[in-house]
Amino acid sequence: MKTNIISQSLRSLFGSLLLITMVTQVHAGPGPRQVYTPIKTTEQAKELKPGEKIAFSCACGAVTTMVVGKDGRYPQHFTCPVCKKTFVVQSSGPHGIPLGSFVYEDDQGDKGTLLRAE
């Protein structure tokens, strides 16, 4: 009889612990990992708002995070702090880039991508 009571209270204790853990996880939110999605068109780039988190993904693999300036404009050019290449916006270009698409390219044809935080 006595053991039965102990095991029951243990079970309910375990149950409330489990509940606390689940609630804590919900309140923790999406976590420290920020999700970024690539901006593929000029339209998407124009939707950027001042203070919005963006990132530049370089051809060398480096990702640099930054914030949209007060004017709400995306950077027209970007110099990678790792490989020192300078990329310029090519919204439609001579290298077969479709009209309206949004890519950064350096003078050697390497491409960079602008990403926005979700």
Ligand SMILES: [Zn+2]
């Ligand atoms: Zn780079």
